[in-house]
Amino acid sequence: MMHLIATCLLLSAPIASPKEALRVGLFRLFQPQQLNVRLATGEAFFLSVGNLNQARIQAGEMVRIRKTGRQLTLSIMDAYGRLKQTTMAQEARFTPAEAATLEVNLPKKMTRVVRGVLLVSAAAPTSRQALQIILQTDREAAVAAVVAAEMSGVEALESLKALAVVVRTFMVANAHRHAKEGFDFCDTTHCQVYRGEDDVQASTAAPRIATAVQSTHAEILQFHHRAIEGHYTAVCGGLTATPEMVWGGATHSGYPYQAVACQWCAASRYTKWERQADAASVLAALSAALQMQLSSATELSTVNYRASAVVQAVIIKDRGRRVVVSGDEFRRAIGRRIGWNRVLSPTFTLERRAEALIFRGRGFGSQVGLCVAGAAAQAAAGRSYKEILKFYYPQTEMDSD
Ligand SMILES: [Zn+2]
């Protein structure tokens, strides 16, 4: 990491202090073998291979990277697609000049615009098959990207500030969860931290988001001087849930979560929802998750968490067999096979109607922590971000990381 920072200084790229640097493992789902890197915005970027040659790449040019055995083959193409230079290496580093951004393209799969230094290597510690692609970005830039993705359409500055603090708290609390693989966060739903600059660039609120992130710089939520988990949910549906209700077990931070009554999201279309799914596909999804064949006569019922409406468990009865899965396992099993737009939150009921299953529930997302819709409504009503954070996390202190 020290080496990287030295490189940044050399090239006068934006400098992140080690504390605020964030390493994101990109394209983890795809086992990439090939990658194209171009300039997205700005003047140029630098390609360094080992410590030897350094090439300045300008708009229109492209670097193609292929995995060849344990090496990388790097080809620099000019604006007309003609090969300028080819070289082999074990690792390549792409450093933007000034505030330039990079366009990273996985052929036939996806393209992402990213901000930061990109490291590509042939030898991934946990997967010898694929390219290891790591973006070293600035944590505050990543906070802005997540806020833009989660709060599209929200303009109220104080709610953007509140979410910025919660997202930053999540990053501090969960950094190094992929330490063995050589980065902090992956780019799948497992971490869901950084999906690139697209959301920021698309957001009409981009200047306000930048203000929200800067004016809360380094602020995080703590309990007994430790960062809390930093959960948030799109819509709580009137009452937030605790992590133990939704995921079971205890939290790392020791923060005493409580269900918070929130009327602020009452106007959301997700406060109360109804969805339905074909009963046979739900049973097929459960059969796959449980690795047992469920018949069409299977009965499903829910058990709620103590006095709340959060589903703690789903009881599955079929031909004398009885299996219990947690509410979270049930949602995941259905989400993976049928889609995440059926059981929108942990608070739901089940009703069998002929060939269909009807799900009725409240809220959207985990229902844990800050309610994004509620925070937006509170800010619109004139509450400050500190008041909003106190509302959803009453026993936390705010401190600088
Ligand atoms: Zn992850």
Ligand SMILES: [Zn+2]
């Ligand atoms: Zn709410």
